[in-house]
Amino acid sequence: MTIKKLTVPGPKAQALLARDAAIISPSYPRDYPFVMDHGRGSEVWDVDGNRYIDWAAGIAVCSTGHSHPEVVKAIQEQAEKFIHISSDYYHPKWVELGEKLDEIAPFKEDSLCFMTNSGTESVEAAIKLAKYHTGRSRFIGFFGGFHGRTMGALAFTASKSVQRSGFFPMMGGVTHIPYPDPYRPVLNPKFYDDYGDAVIDYLENTVFAQGVPPEDVAAILVEPIQGEGGYIVPTKNFFPRLREVCDKHGILLIVDEVQSGMGRTGKMWAIQHWGVEPDIVCIAKGIASGMPLGAMVARKSIMTWPPGAHGNTYGGNPLSCAAALKTIELIENGFMQNAAEQGEYIMDALEEMMPRHPSIGHVRGKGL
Structure with missing residues (x-):
């Protein structure tokens, strides 16, 4: 299987980043040169067609994923x-x-x-x-x-x-x-x-x-x-x-x-x-x-x-x-329960890993 190597930021993203730097306040703490084109569920695509998983949910905002129908x-x-x-x-x-x-x-x-x-x-x-x-x-x-x-x-x-x-x-x-x-x-x-x-x-x-x-x-x-x-x-x-x-x-x-x-x-x-x-x-x-x-x-x-x-x-x-x-409505009808179940699974898995990985000092959290 060939794994495609991403070029990030791509040419379209680089062009927009340059325009952004010329006109937008520098106070925003931009950590990564991602320029979004569209998103569905937990996945997002940049303007150059690169596909990502959004682990941050738009800084804890997209509680039902991106553009839930x-x-x-x-x-x-x-x-x-x-x-x-x-x-x-x-x-x-x-x-x-x-x-x-x-x-x-x-x-x-x-x-x-x-x-x-x-x-x-x-x-x-x-x-x-x-x-x-x-x-x-x-x-x-x-x-x-x-x-x-x-x-x-x-x-x-x-x-x-x-x-x-x-x-x-x-x-x-x-x-x-x-x-x-x-x-x-x-x-x-x-x-x-x-x-x-x-x-x-x-x-x-x-x-x-x-x-x-x-x-x-x-x-x-x-x-x-x-x-x-x-x-x-x-x-x-x-x-x-x-x-x-x-x-x-x-x-x-x-x-x-x-x-x-x-x-x-x-x-x-x-x-x-x-x-x-x-x-x-x-x-x-x-x-x-x-x-x-x-x-x-x-x-x-x-x-x-x-x-x-x-x-x-x-x-x-x-x-x-x-x-x-x-x-x-969506949170009450499944999303909240999923957060509880997935969170418990992840916590158990990380706690099981701790003894084998000294770099893990503390596991904490609730849900997702």
């Missing part, structure tokens, strides 16, 4: 009716999606949702709501966390210093603490069976006792599984105890499910692996199979802000809402 059909049907109506008015898909998000939200209490265009916008909305509802102005974030690059979200992002370099001062009032990473612990784990307990004790006995009055803290913002920070899965005690701390001090618990949500871990929301209910959840990426959409979903008792307190132009646009409704 049912999602494409839903978008086309909506586009034939109308493409845009401002958020000053109403449209059926917006309401239908809001009802669906309320149905699947990771808390028992009825919820309300605010539609956005991205994960960063969802986080910004959560920050504003937490400030408004609690009347407090301080927050707790985590080292290794990624929540976006706009100035509010960036105050929490702490995964790579280049993302913050040159933008000081950011929004004030955010204090970072270590994430419960048992493989590379920052705190001394000597006296703990569960490293999550060490992190919570540090929060209570050092941060709150010596530096940040808990009564000033509006919310704790956390990824249930850190993404850019290294796909770190917290130890079992961390989230139950974090919920206890929030309840004790009247602090809101905001979970950033932008990357970990929408069935990717084998459950609709990663936080559900620990049986903990947050107060606010931030959503985007995989919600609409590649269409620009996000949402901030909160307990109804928390979303108390009045008309005009927050808004946008394109959030909840009809095409994205139609794509999201079909995407969630």
Whole structure:
């Protein structure tokens, strides 16, 4: 069998890369000279006809693969009716999606949702709501966390210093603490069976006792599984105890499910692996199979802000809402179960390999 050797980037790609360099902002971290032509399922083709497997799913966005025919059909049907109506008015898909998000939200209490265009916008909305509802102005974030690059979200992002370099001062009032990473612990784990307990004790006995009055803290913002920070899965005690701390001090618990949500871990929301209910959840990426959409979903008792307190132009646009409704249907009807089964298989296989491969230091993850 002859294996074709790819020429990457090919001539067509090289020409477009040169045009891109002349006109597009250099701030995008381009890691590979791939210029896409089309995609189907998990496969993509570049403009020179080279075929690839997309292991990144468009940065965790293409939750149903590229151009799933049912999602494409839903978008086309909506586009034939109308493409845009401002958020000053109403449209059926917006309401239908809001009802669906309320149905699947990771808390028992009825919820309300605010539609956005991205994960960063969802986080910004959560920050504003937490400030408004609690009347407090301080927050707790985590080292290794990624929540976006706009100035509010960036105050929490702490995964790579280049993302913050040159933008000081950011929004004030955010204090970072270590994430419960048992493989590379920052705190001394000597006296703990569960490293999550060490992190919570540090929060209570050092941060709150010596530096940040808990009564000033509006919310704790956390990824249930850190993404850019290294796909770190917290130890079992961390989230139950974090919920206890929030309840004790009247602090809101905001979970950033932008990357970990929408069935990717084998459950609709990663936080559900620990049986903990947050107060606010931030959503985007995989919600609409590649269409620009996000949402901030909160307990109804928390979303108390009045008309005009927050808004946008394109959030909840009809095409994205139609794509999201079909995407969630597909996730619930097989994709989420597949993520659970394939994830378990991959974890078992990698753990079996560890003793034979010293280069593997730690195997972690949930689902896909």
